[in-house]
Amino acid sequence: MPESHPQAIAMNKFAELASTYTNGNVKVQAYHSAVLGSDEKQLQALQSGTQDLYIGTLAPLSSRVRK
Numbered sequence: 001m002p003e004s005h006p007q008a009i010a011m012n013k014f015a016e017l018a019s020t021y022t023n024g025n026v027k028v029q030a031y032h033s034a035v036l037g038s039d040e041k042q043l044q045a046l047q048s049g050t051q052d053l054y055i056g057t058l059a060p061l062s063s064r065v066r067k
Contacts, residue, residue, distance in 0.1 A: 001056075003032045011055055028053070
């Protein structure tokens with residue numbers, strides 16, 4: 001999503017607040033516009049532990065959840 005998208009704006013605010021409320025001990029870097037790859041690649045990175053958070057579309061999750 002582009003930086004002007006509401007979800008991207010919320011991610012930026014989350015990163016700001018994470019730093020503020022932890023006195024700078026936690027730093028969150030938000031990446032926009034699929035810089036880290038497709039939703040599928042980001043979910044793979046999340047599962048392997050190379051990516052800590054994911055905010056994106058829910059469609060790729062349907063193939064991972066059995067119920």
